[in-house]
Amino acid sequence: MRNRVTLADVAKIAGVNPGTVSRSLNPQTENQVNKETVRKIRKIAKELGYTPNTVARGLRTRKSLTIGVVIPDLTNPIFPPLVRGVDSYLLPRGYSALIVNSDGNVDTELVLINSLMERQVDGLIIATGHGGDEMLKDFHTRGVYAVMVNRESPGVPYPTVTGDDGAGISAAIEHLAALGHTEYIHLAGPSDSSTSKIRAHTFTIECKRLGLNGKIIKTTAYSIEAGQTAMDKFLDHKPSPFTAIVAGNDLLALGAYHSLRTHGLNCPDDVSVIGFNNMPFTNDFQPPMTTVNVPHFDMGVEAARLLLSQFEDEESAPVKVTLPVSLIIRESTALKK
Amino acid sequence: MRNRVTLADVAKIAGVNPGTVSRSLNPQTENQVNKETVRKIRKIAKELGYTPNTVARGLRTRKSLTIGVVIPDLTNPIFPPLVRGVDSYLLPRGYSALIVNSDGNVDTELVLINSLMERQVDGLIIATGHGGDEMLKDFHTRGVYAVMVNRESPGVPYPTVTGDDGAGISAAIEHLAALGHTEYIHLAGPSDSSTSKIRAHTFTIECKRLGLNGKIIKTTAYSIEAGQTAMDKFLDHKPSPFTAIVAGNDLLALGAYHSLRTHGLNCPDDVSVIGFNNMPFTNDFQPPMTTVNVPHFDMGVEAARLLLSQFEDEESAPVKVTLPVSLIIRESTALKK
């Protein structure tokens, strides 16, 4: 792309050996070199506009200072904050993040991860919640560093960072129960997603515990359309009455909004709705959405931290970090009439 | 990260020279080698689980197959679609995108671009709308490939991809004029942004052309808060009456929503509001927002296409691609009462 200035160029001008320039420019090794020489070399490097070639360095040191981040879809608004969290931890430490979107497709994911490995990423942050556990075990035996985020899976041999899904669902149901609701729907995410399973499972447990009637409706994706379609289908079948919906995430809750509206049902007058994630703009929906806040930025930070920590202490146990969530009460939930 | 299988390993097992393996595995050069040998080598490579080392290849070929993408902030919902558009063009062609967030800070941007260059990116896609034109000229003379997207600047020596800002503002004003509005506010984005300038400029021109009263309010950022703050300040000063707001983007329009509400003004009964971008969820706001659709995904695709095309025909003129926009009429605009 450009006639770059190399270490050898600097060395030539400075009248020293490339090795000396390398040592001088690296803060780690500059104490091996005469202070005066360091100063001189630094000066010349600056004058020439020398910039290190990270690629060449990586080839030699076997570290690319690059982390692969695998997410389902960047346009799902929970991921940008997560990615920025990752970035905020990595950048000051000299790492860059290479982001890929799997679109929830396991085959695509495998292809993308392979391309990340070919690019010699030092580790992987995986935020795709579906299957592929075999693949992960394989990676682990091959010595690939990774951290899971926003997904939970008992068999996975890697550290995991999640929001406290169970506590979130519990808080949601308790809030609705306090408002007098007894007949519940859970609009559950796709069943191949680990978060879906936990949320649905907790929903069932909590309904039982509190003596409430809970019914689970499955959706095919964590999207507005999937939520609307599933809800439409349910409402078209003249279901037994219900007054509360606990959605698997905010997108599904929004789909429920749409469906309720087209069926002449008002939220929250007829039906209370709770989302999950507190993604951007939930406060601007009609009505402003009661939802469970999940600290996605912090999840990203934590995932990055756990990954880099693996580089130091080789054999760390696969820790599991659960970040606290909190119920954000807005206007989509109301007293049962 | 792992005991990788190298080209030399494959060569040794196959009983041939590394060069031959390289040629056999590269579709471009495999015809230089005996079909039978290619088959054998391919087979062995597969068995050994060989994966090419993109970093080493890049060092040798002086192409990293990596593109740097500089955006202000991934959590601004217009950028994920743009990034995915870029990705959709790059990935099938073997390129990866390295995304960095400048947060609208010129100094940060410079640091980030430098780090991208150190990583030997083959080119840059720059979506930050503010200054730095000197820097860009400098890059250009140094032979750095780049494309500007979502920013317009007469002096910049690079191809540019934008939405048709002027047409968007015109359509917005014509729509409002047809509804009988005569007193307008333009909530303009920060003045160091090129899109802000064009939108504000067109606003002035169009008001004049149609004989309308237009007033510009400047904001400090393209954010909800900045929109709300600017609007609050304006409304607190008991301004001369107005019935239409043309916002610089959807975030500012949303800020205006908030401000109007706290000042007891109803949208669209008292004031019509138009946004810009048609970002995700504008249809779910209260009221659903009339806005100008900008094809961000396509802008990303086009930017990537223009960048790669530079790699082929060296001296292409700095083309300027303007993508069509369209007014999306929803419920935040109504007849003047």
Place this chain on the structure above:
DNA sequence: GTGAAAGCGCTAACAT
């Protein structure tokens, strides 16, 4: 404290 030399994994010119 600094130089010399090897080599990370790959490709490409030059041989044969």
Place this chain on the structure above:
DNA sequence: ATGTTAGCGCTTTCAC
């Protein structure tokens, strides 16, 4: 059609 060789830009032993 394939082997040989050099070298991309850097770090890091090993000398001195």
